[in-house]
Amino acid sequence: MKNNPSVLLDRDLSILSFNARVLSLAQREDxxxxxxxxxxxxxxxxxxxxxxxxxxxxxxxxxxxxxxxxxxxxxxxxxxxxxxxxxxxxxxxxxxxxxxxxxxxxxxxxxxxxxxxxxxxxxxxxxxxxxxxxxxxxxxxxxxxxxxxxxxxxxxxxxxxxxxxxxxxxxxxxxxxxxxxxxxxxxxxxxxxxxxxxxxxxxxxxxxxxxxxxxxxxxxxxxxxxxxxxxxxxxxxxxxxxxxxxxxxxxxxxxxxxxxxxxxxxxxxxxxxxxxxxxxxxxxxxxxxxxxxxxxxxxxxxxxxxKFTPFQPQWPQHIHKNILLLAQMRERDLLIHQPYESFDVVIQLLEEAVKDDHVLAIRMTIYRTGADPRMLALLQEAVRRGKEVLVVVELKARFDEEANINWAEALESVGAQVVYGVVGLKTHAKMLLIMRREGKTIHRYGHLSTGNYNPKTTRLYTDWSMLTANPDLTKEMEAVFRHLTSELPLTRMRHLLVAPFTLHAGMIKQLAKAQRLARQGKPARVIAKMNALTDIPLTEALIKAAAAGVEIDLIIRGACILPVDLPAIKGRIRVRSIVGRLLEHSRVFYFNLDGQVQMWLSSADWMSRNMVRRVELAWPITDPKMQLRIMQEGLQMYLDDNLDAWQLTEQGVYKAVRESAGDAPLQSCQQILLKQYHSL
The missing domain is CATH 3.30.1840.10 (Polyphosphate kinase middle domain)
Known part of the structure; x- marks a missing residue:
């Protein structure tokens, strides 16, 4: 299969199909x-x-x-x-x-x-x-x-x-x-x-x-x-x-x-x-x-x-409220599953950084700001306290242009350094970097997220974010910020995958590894969760991997151009969409290659615009406990869902999984997680 989009599904028809699934929620008597x-x-x-x-x-x-x-x-x-x-x-x-x-x-x-x-x-x-x-x-x-x-x-x-x-x-x-x-x-x-x-x-x-x-x-x-x-x-x-x-x-x-x-x-x-x-x-x-x-x-x-029973996002159990977040981050990475867990953790991290006299600099990307003034006020306060504040504001975020311009002007008015990213690219990566002097050394503390720094959507969208003091990750985050401000060549990344440089090739490389292993008769499994799959090279790589014997599950909320009826893949690619109370927004890429697990969280969907026309990040999850948690809450529960899930059929249409559930108990991954976190 070589650059032959005619056999793929139509992107626009797929977008309308997603909206038909959203409309089905208006029919749900439950x-x-x-x-x-x-x-x-x-x-x-x-x-x-x-x-x-x-x-x-x-x-x-x-x-x-x-x-x-x-x-x-x-x-x-x-x-x-x-x-x-x-x-x-x-x-x-x-x-x-x-x-x-x-x-x-x-x-x-x-x-x-x-x-x-x-x-x-x-x-x-x-x-x-x-x-x-x-x-x-x-x-x-x-x-x-x-x-x-x-x-x-x-x-x-x-x-x-x-x-x-x-x-x-x-x-x-x-x-x-x-x-x-x-x-x-x-x-x-x-x-x-x-x-x-x-x-x-x-x-x-x-x-x-x-x-x-x-x-x-x-x-x-x-x-x-x-x-x-x-x-x-x-x-x-x-x-x-x-x-x-x-x-x-x-x-x-x-x-x-x-x-x-x-x-x-x-x-x-x-x-x-x-x-x-x-x-x-x-x-x-x-x-x-x-x-x-x-x-x-x-x-x-x-x-x-x-109306839905109101849900109050919970403060994460594994994060202590009465201990400074910076201190906890020095001990281990901290994972947040939004909106089940509260975005207020990120607000508190920024507030700590603003009030900490040892914090010298704060750097942040802004894509969609929302109307909540807390983060803007904290960044302005950081400037007034004499800290170096750099904010990369994406002015071209569609339909948020005016709000982002207003943010940029408000920050510039107090003396923050505001830049607009790289010419020709949208900055879609979500990251916050804090520079703190500790003795004779500058230590970095970072936050990475699959979703925006928007207080409204953090209560409505499912996303993963991570607080980390990992020196390898935070050093590379600093390099990305430097590239965004200077457009100097990006230094070689050993941990982060960065679009438009290494993310696209990195994902295709992983799929090629899976393909080779499958041809050798070794087990290879791929699970990818995203909002859309419309990039032709990645779609072709998925099809080639499945044709070689790789088992692939795709959890794609919206548009998907990959047809599951191609004879070469013989049912080894399964595509499902979860449409429920919350908007599925997280991106998780999981590869189990002959027992070796590699996992990334990312700001990017598998779309051409994300891979070649935006600055995006994917960061590795290497801690086995974190991998297990993301696998259970962010992937497996979605594959087990038979209430909010839709399956892409060989006819190129989506069918509600609940229609063929038989006598099996109906379960919604979102409802299970809401109950699980609400009862904590």
Whole structure:
């Protein structure tokens, strides 16, 4: 098999398949009702990103009639067909399952057709007081051309008649007004009643267009290409260039148009023409045009039995709270399994370093910061205390560009050294390095993680991180930081695997070793857990290893291009996806080669962008106890899962493992770990 991607699975179809698995969580009757609605909304937000990032190339191929290559017009049609089916299923679940079930729990999304006279009066008053002042309809004529419509903004298109003359008007739904409101209890008859902003506007369009006759109207929403294009070789200030480019993101090329299902053909065709879109880009939806906005409802509605039991991440049992972390790290490496164990350990490590007079320098990478100010405040305090603070901020982290720019500016304002990594590469590695004087020697203390320094995601994503004072690892971490700041050649690494230099080749080398051993009749086993497998050379290496007799288990949450039906591998590669309450985010690479175990944790998925266009790290786990723990909690439990697991079949589709579990007790690795850590 040599560079023949035609036999591999389509990446974009695989991404949509993952979202279908997420949507299945909205059907799970063992999940609380409001959480099912939340997963339905998550799919909407995921699809937004899919269209913003993945569809522009597909649409271009379709409009240009491309017939050959990795992206073709036919491929675009297949993807659009799958996306349409997924959206239709979403709204079917919303209308026929979730909303009726919520109504039985006295939770209602009250539309204009079912409001009581008291509710109608309240909505009318609210509209006139809080909404109407922000509505400025644009009537289309030669002096008022079709207005600029921002990416993912909600709008109304309205056909009106004034003195028998028909016109079309566009109304933008204001973003400064809450998208979801709860009606007062005194007009809700003991129920929890909510109303959407678009429903409020819809019911009061006659007020906005007083003096005109409304002939027809529809909500609409356009999704645009949102990839930023900044030529790093041609800018003198990357931060300023990104700020300028962010202003244009809202108006990239259109790739999708959503309208309500009752929108008449003439208005839909008019909008398609305005946005230069083909018919396959039109999505008629039976309900709110942007279901993603309803993700507020699970948080606003009351009812503990309708939500997951809250889980408080535990302080790790093996880490003493009353002993300084730096002292414990000198004794042994410390492993944290998030979110079961608390990210507060990392916050405490940084706090200790800031307050320790012997700590001279702190170095850190930032990819996705989140909104929690604790780490930013600690780094600023470190500068004020006279420590050398270096932060590598990845300004180009997609959809976090503005937040990261703000971080960079806040740190620079107090005197921290802020750099933006290597030209042409994103810095995706997650590491924190502390330099401390102890006697006449500078000792290093490090933190490495498979996930971001983002307090929100550390409670929702599964990740592994390690605190270490290992001089070999921390010395190499220092070398990586030096490379990021200077772009000097990276010194030879004996322990860390670093993309784009040694990580890709290192993984292929391990698979080649496994392949040779299997050909010699020796046992070889590979287990790899990651978010996505889309790199062709790594996929080919896996197939070759399996063809030689290597037993391979892949735990891949999202996209996977490896087909398991190839005759050469004879079922020796098994691909499963775990989709549950928590987002699976950790990357674990395990090789058992004739009894010799090698294991890495990593920030990188097996995707081309991670291997050749990003700075990534994989670090070895050599301690047998740590290896055993990661094997049990991070791999084997996932292979035993028969409740949240999906298996990739020879037909190239995923099948829920629970459907074929028979009489076996159903077990979810996430639920087991939540109970295990919660009961400690």
């Amino acid at each position: 999940y609380p009702l409001l959480e099912r609605l939340r997963f339905l909304c998550i799919v909407s937000n995921n699809l937004d990103e899919f269209f913003e990032v993945r569809m522009p190339l597909q649409m271009e191929a379709h409009q240009q009639g491309v017939t050959h290559g990795p992206v073709t017009a036919t491929g675009c049609e297949q993807i659009a067909s799958m996306a349409h089916a997924l959206v239709a299923k979403q709204y079917e679940l919303f209308n026929d399952a979730l909303m009726p079930a919520l109504a039985e729990q006295a939770i209602h999304l009250v539309s204009g057709t079912v409001r009581t006279p008291e509710q109608i009066a309240w909505v009318s008053s609210y509209f006139k007081r809080e909404v109407l002042p922000f509505l400025m309809p644009v009537s289309l004529d030669p002096s008022h051309p079709f207005p600029q419509v921002a990416n993912k903004s909600l709008n109304f298109i309205v056909r009106i008649a004034i003195d028998k003359e028909e016109k079309i008007a566009i109304v933008r739904v204001p973003r400064v007004v809450p998208r979801l409101l709860q009606l007062p209890h005194n007009i809700s008859k003991g129920q929890q009643c909510f109303v959407s902003l678009t429903s409020i506007i819809r019911s009061n369009l006659h007020v906005l267009f007083e003096g005109a006759k409304i002939l027809h109207f529809s909500q609409f929403r356009v999704t645009r290409n949102s990839d930023l294009e900044v030529d790093e070789d041609d800018v003198s200030n990357l931060r300023m260039a990104l700020r300028e480019e962010l202003a244009h993101r809202q108006y990239g090329k259109a790739v999708r148009l959503e309208v309500t299902h009752e929108c008449d053909d003439a208005l839909a065709d008019f909008l398609l023409k305005q946005f230069n879109l083909p018919a396959l880009a039109l999505y008629r939806v039976n309900g709110p045009v942007n279901l993603g906005r309803l993700i507020q409802l699970p948080d606003m509605a009351k009812g503990d039995h309708l």
